[in-house]
Amino acid sequence: MSLHPEVARVTARVRERSAAGRRAYLERIRAARLEGPARMGVSCTNLAHAMAASPADDKLAIRQQRVPNIAIVSAYNDMLSAHQPLERYPEIIKRAAREVGCTAQFAGGVPAMCDGVTQGRPGMELSLWSRDIIAQSTAIALSHAVFDAALMLGVCDKIVPGLLIGALAFGHLPVIFVPAGPMTSGLPNLEKAKMRELYAQGKADRGQLLQAEMASYHDAGTCTFYGTANSNQMLMEVMGLHLPGSAFVNPGTPLRDALTAAAARRVCGLTALGADYTPVGEIVDERAIVNAIVGLLATGGSTNHTLHLVAIARTAGIAIDWSDFDALSAVTPLLTRMYPNGQADVNHFHAAGGMGLLIRELLDAGLLHEDVYTVMGQGLRHYANEPWLPEGGTQLAWRAPPAAPADQDVLRTAAEPFDTHAGVRLLQGNLGRAIFKVSAVKPEHRSVTAPVRVFEGQDQVIAAFKAGELARDVIVVVRFQGPRANGMPELHHLTPSLGVLQDQGHRVALVTDGRMSGASGKVPAAIHVSPEAVAGGPLGKLRDGDVVRLDGEAGVLEALVDAAEWSRREAALPAPGAGEHGYGRELFASHRHGCAGAEEGAVSWAA
Known part of the structure; x- marks a missing residue:
């Protein structure tokens, strides 16, 4: 299918607008690659520090400098349900890396706050800045220069954008994002919203409200509504930074663990030490950014990404603005109905055909660039598939999604969308x-x-x-x-x-x-x-x-x-002085005073 003319026009406009910035960015990351595998430039003392606590076999592999060493950067904490499953991932990753002759080290943790906990509270005023702090923390984790690739473990609102911004600062490294998946479905969203309104009117007490909220947010995994966290996961697939179909597999399942291990094995094959070198800075180009905008629009995703995508693009030397979102919205059909745009949740979306069917429909309608680089190789068509484990088997495989959505109240084809204009x-x-x-x-x-x-x-x-x-x-x-x-x-x-x-x-x-x-x-x-x-x-x-x-x-x-x-x-x-003190807000004065505007991504690091 040929590319839609408006998608082509917007992409050309973005490419022209970004020419100087993108060229400078690519020159920087290509120069970094020419320095060779990271550990070759590290002194013996530095390298000894880096591997002092590693197992003996890993030490041998790291010192020989012939196999990739993978950085694990994680947003794990057990206050966020979405991130609690990440506790187990480092061991899964290290074991899988060793299976293919590589090593992996936990390079660093990044902060992870929950907007659901801070809503309506002063702590929410730190939320947006946490994205930039996460980006900086990611850079610190990778700054040790002993890694050949990285796996980014994160899910929620500012966390994935922050991890990606930080990773793009080291754009010469291959990077794969590894999600945790959504919790199983709880109290239906319509019932939860109704209880909130009853409480606002004084017709329900705090105990009733808390009971409803706990029935909705009830287990490990990402909240199941289609907010910023799950929009993040959709974007990582559309941009080719996940393994295909990773986004919405529930935590604690054999398939989830298989995908985590497969991500570790895959990233080992993408480094400059091998023949399939695929740096993240080359994947995130103008076409990938336009694909991300289209994916956001087609799914009615979070408005927070009208900030975050601008900031992500800016890091990679690409300039976009809200006019680009608006132009693409006029030609992008709305293909999903998930709360708050409907009553279904992401588990229902996944069961109806999920990301594989969605991407296939957008590709076949000419609304996504197919000829992009991804962590699976060239071509976004890799992502028009879904992962599965054959009955009784342990070998991960991919297959075509259903020919038609299993539930047309949740997911539609491009030929029969919910709306001809996007969200x-x-x-x-x-x-x-x-x-x-x-x-x-x-x-x-x-x-x-x-x-x-x-x-x-x-x-x-x-x-x-x-x-x-x-x-x-x-x-x-x-x-x-x-x-x-x-x-x-x-x-x-x-x-x-x-x-x-x-x-x-x-x-x-x-x-x-x-x-x-x-x-x-x-x-x-x-x-x-x-x-x-x-x-x-x-x-x-x-x-x-x-x-x-x-x-x-x-x-x-x-x-x-x-x-x-x-x-x-x-x-x-x-x-004067409103909102400047308490809850740590005084520590972020420089972020407030020096940041760019909303349409420039509200970034605090390059205003």
């Missing part, structure tokens, strides 16, 4: 540029024109809701929530209250320079508004009672204020 759109107007997740909002709620109520924090919104002050048509504006203001926290804590107002028949929307969770939906929201208010963005000009038009179909975000009056207004400023 994320760009809004523009005199309030700036913003992201709108169309796929999570019913068509009748995608356009709202109403007076605004302006807030400077989500706690103020909750208080106003409880006092009955928002029981009307209203656009809730929460400003000073951008990266420079307070770290751009997610405002998912507002979803139940605003959802109640919408269910009561009010026309309701949210406008903010902050983020919303990958699990957010239902209520129309213009998020990531740029430029942010603290940087003089026009959200600072809004006053209570101004009428705003938010139109997700037309792509409009504008204050319906007389132009002369609008130009005369001065932007409000945040209260």
Whole structure:
């Protein structure tokens, strides 16, 4: 199938825009490769330190410098259910590496915080910065220069983007990402969301809410809704950085362990010591980035990736912006319905045909670049397959996915999509540029024109809701929530209250320079508004009672204020010192003050 003309145009535009940056990046990583296998430039003293604690056989292999030594970088902790299974992985990996004559060392751990735990709390203001800290921690792990490739163990929101950014800084190394898989399905998402709304209305107590939440989040593995964590896993497949079909296999199963071991064996064959050298910096090119955007759009994935993909691309010398997302959205069909865009979860998606069927459909529709490099070799068609273990066998194999989706309420073909336009759109107007997740909002709620109520924090919104002050048509504006203001926290804590107002028949929307969770939906929201208010963005000009038009179909975000009056207004400023102390926030002042804007990926390391 020939490539869709718009996909080709966007790719050409990205390639032209990125020419100088990409060329400089490739020159750097190719120069690093020419230095030879990492350990050859390390002194005897350095090398002795690096292998002092290794088993005798591994020491012999490392000192001879003839076989690859693999770095393991892990986000393991047992507070995050998604990362708890990673505890077992290093031993699986080391054993599998030895089977093919290689060695593997645990090179370093990276921090891993849970946005689900910090929602609505001050700790959420560190969440976005954790991505950049993870990237830096990854760089520290790989800086010892004794590794020929790396395996990245991570799953959740900022963790996979951070690991990939860090890996791309060492783009001459082959890298495979190794996920943990989702927990089995628990309380249905619709029931969980309803209990949250009942609690917001005071119709359920804390004990009932906790019981419902525990029935939903109940075991080891990734949360099963299609938020940022599971969007990460989809992206690693579409970009060719997983083994095919790795994303949504449950933890603690023979297939999961087989995939983990296979990733270790595979990465051993991709190093500069062999004939199939495949560095991660060559895999992540303009085509892979465009494929990632299309995958995100076709699945209605997390809006957080309108930040993270920009940051990832930037690390590899590639410049993308929200106009690229918008252009691709216009030609990408919506092929999945998973919560918050539907009631199914990722286990249902996987059973319906999963990533193999999804990628096959997008390839056959000409919406993905097929001629890319992947960890499986050249060609994304490798990923139009699913892994399996033959009955009673232990040898991992791949096979074609089902010819048609097993459940058309969850997964569709490109010929019969849920929608001909994809899940994320760009809004523009005199309030700036913003992201709108169309796929999570019913068509009748995608356009709202109403007076605004302006807030400077989500706690103020909750208080106003409880006092009955928002029981009307209203656009809730929460400003000073951008990266420079307070770290751009997610405002998912507002979803139940605003959802109640919408269910009561009010026309309701949210406008903010902050983020919303990958699990957010239902209520129309213009998020990531740029430029942010603290940087003089026009959200600072809004006053209570101004009428705003938010139109997700037309792509409009504008204050319906007389132009002369609008130009005369001065932007409000945040209260001095707000959100700068407590919960470690004072340690991240340099990140806030020096970061780039949301559309530039909100990166703190290259503003």
